[in-house]
Amino acid sequence: MASGKIIKLVVFELLEFAAFSIPTLVIMEQFANAYQETKFAGDRTHYWLIVSCSIAYVALVSLLIWVPIKIVLYKKRHLYKKIIGWRPALMMCVMLTTLPSFAFSIAVTEVQKNVNGSVNLLPESLPDLPVSLVLLSLIVVDIIEKLRIYPLRGSQKSYEDNDVQITSLQQVKTVTERVVQGAAANPASAQAAKPAAMSQPCHHAAAVFAGPVEPSFHSGILRTMSRRDVRAELLLRSFLTWSDTIEMLRVAGHPAVYKSGWLYPVYIFSFxxxxxxxxxxxxxxxxxxxxxxxxxxxxFLRLSLIIALGTITPVLGLCKNILVAVSYIYFNYITKLRPFSAFETSPF
Structure with missing residues (x-):
């Protein structure tokens, strides 16, 4: 009987390959159907030609790129360990699946414009299935790549609390080591400065890491409801991370966007x-x-869309982008400047 690791590996690889191949086939079929409308209705030659080309493309990139890279990464573990900071599976999906899918999604609208002869005769909205399928495939591969290091059976505690405690202890230890080193460099004033120096860092560290007291439950229904598992949280965060891009691609289905040239910057910046x-x-x-x-x-994209076409994109999304960008620049760079470098803690 196959072991759990083999079953997990096979299921993960099949899901990743499905996410790699299906979006291209679906969107190419829609393009073939839209292109067929420009020809005679009884002649399906162009339709099947495009469909066969899409199947050939998926088969070609799978046999020449996807499968060989997967085999090499599985067989040569020392090569896999040298890949630091990026993921080959996601790279292949983004470049070989998402990029052509977005390109042919735009081509579908261009073909429909040529068929109808006017942008006013285009459908009221673009179908949501292609875009949702592409993003879902990327998120599935992202989740699988994150889940590989975790077992799928048994309980698994979240490591966030441990990480916070370790970080706190490391920083307190660093402060203590600096005080000890300073005392060693100046032994004459070591005894006089030691009590005050040791008490001040401890108070400072407590002020830095002190926060609201969180409840803890050890029995009953509240204990069951308070359980946390890093694997379940991983799936939730994977979808929340890409909610902004999902919303932006939803805007591409608005008639005022895909009937005009705004469709191109929306797809480009989303990609x-x-x-x-x-x-x-x-x-x-x-x-x-x-x-x-x-x-x-x-x-810039949302601000331009709001100015040109109105609030077809939520103002909340614009506020989110502004706040995230401003807070990142402020806390990482501006606080390093002298007028903003004074460390302050809240008394509450």
Whole structure:
């Protein structure tokens, strides 16, 4: 009987391959159907030609790129360990699936314009299935890549509380070591300065890390409701991370957008924001890349859409992008300047 690790590996690889291949086939079929409308209704030659080309494309990139890379990463573990900060599976999905899917989604609208002869005769809204399918496939691959390091059976506690405690102890230890080193460098004043120096860092550390007291439940229904598992939270965060891009692509289905030239910047900036998926979740560059690749471009795009077409994109999304970008710049860079460098703690 196959072991649990083999079953997990096979299921994960099948799901990733489905997420890699299905979106391209679906969107290419829609493009073939739209293109067929420009020809004679009884002749299906162009339709089947485009469908066969899409199948050939998926088969080609799967056999020449997807499968060989997967085999090499599975067989050569030392090569896999050298890949630091980015994920090959997400890179292949973004470049080989998402990019052509977005391109042919735009091509569908262009073909429909040529068929109807006027943008006013286009459908009232674009179908949501292609865009949702592309994003869902990326999120599925993202979740699978994150879940690989966790077992799927048994209980698993969240590591957030442990990380906070370890971080606090490390910083308190660092402060203590600095005091000890300073005392060793000046032994004459070590005895006089030691009590005050040791008490002040402890009070300072307590002020830094003190927060509201959280409740804890040890029995009854409240204990059951308070259970946390990092694997369940992982799925929730994976969808919440891309809610902004999902909302932006939803705007592309508005008639005022896809009937005009605004469709191109919406798809281009949405694709640029998806490039963050390639990087690992704990990559130190991920926060800055999130601001550069998503929030800053979305500020200008949403502001332009609101000025030109009205509030077809939520103002809340614009506020979110502005607040995230401003807070990142302020807390990471402006607070390093002298007028803003004074450390303050709240008394509450």
């Amino acid at each position: 640029i924001s998806l490039l963050r998926m390639v990087f690992t979740p704990k990559n130190p560059l991920l926060n800055s890349l999130g601001v550069l690749l998503q929030d800053l471009p979305f500020i």
